[in-house]
Amino acid sequence: MTRLTLLIRRTPCERTGPAWAATRLIMPALTLGLVSLFALPALAHAQTIQGRVLDQENEQPVGGAIVTLLEPDGDERVRALADSVGRFLITPPESGEYYMVAERFGYFETRSPLIALGTEGTAALDLMLVPEPIGLEGLEVSVEERAEQELEQLGLTPRQLGNRWIGRERIEAIAVKLDMGAVLERTAQANIRIIRPENLTLGSDPLGLCVSLQQARTAGGMGTCALIVLDGVPISGVGAMDIDPNAIESIAILEPIEASTFYGTAGGSGAVLVWTRRGG
Incomplete structure (x- = not known):
């Protein structure tokens, strides 16, 4: 703490009386306040x-x-x-x-x-x-089982997600799958809007696929793009366009509040977790 000392000099013509005594008390206090104000250090950000x-x-x-x-x-x-x-x-x-x-x-x-x-x-x-062995030695774990295990690590289960969990059976029931967006569109995800390069809007990724969750849309109705995580690794909208829809085994859709809990600000617009056979 910096210690400030005020020196008051008396002069031969110094006045006396109650009014002058009051002024003598006020001025040092005012001076101290001004000095303290300018002596405050600037706020510094952490490393x-x-x-x-x-x-x-x-x-x-x-x-x-x-x-x-x-x-x-x-x-x-x-x-x-x-x-x-x-x-x-x-x-x-x-x-x-x-x-x-x-x-x-x-x-x-x-x-x-x-x-x-x-x-x-x-x-x-x-x-x-440090790598952690998963499952029993010699026992093959399916992609869907691995996806469920990863969800458990996030504190979630397919049952909790409800229709926001898209398993292998639902995906295989789709006859024609043009891209990952088509899988989401054809599994009755009413709260999701798929924005492709041909129908870009403000907030979408101009270079790839954007998955916009209703809960993450702005007051004007514009969509913001959810985080896409492919086999545990975040990817861009460009990377999402390259996902082989026929290789997708499971998808989990996290609402913004869930995704922010696990992925920080990157999950502020929600997240779409995708597991593929390639990632198994």
Whole structure:
């Protein structure tokens, strides 16, 4: 804390009396207030954490990992989704001490030591994930079973999702599947609008497929694009156009409030999780 000292000099012509005494009391207080105002330090932002999530065994990037910033007491502050090459960016609300946690289906959760973040600048951090064996050795796990296991890791089940869970039987019942959007359109998803390059609107991805959930639409009715996660890895609208609809085994549709819980701001417009035979 900065200590301020005011020096009052008496002069030969200094006045006396009650009025002047009151002025002498007011002026130092006013001066102190002005000095304190200008002495306040400028607000500084905490260091931005820029890092990668890597496989500890081969040091390869792990895409689609969920990275969470925790207070020392375990309270969650910020959550982010690592991109397809394992990169993530987190801006803490303020400087201080935090833990970083990374989790991804097929890996054990990892937690960093307590790290101290200063103000301004960027802090680099790599998080290493250790592979976790899934299922019993020698037992083949189907894509749909794997999808259900991943949902469980998010705290959800197909039953909870209701018609927002599209399993293999419903997908195979569709005779003609032009793209992933057609699968969503033909499984009676009334709250979903598919925006393709030929019918672009404000908020859609001008280079690919956009899945717009009703809950994420603006007051003007315009759609914003949901996050698309293919076999655990987030992809762009361009990548969504390239998904082979005949290889899709399961789809889970998360509303914005659910997707934000798991994927942070990236899930603010909802999320569409897609599992394919290729990803199995």
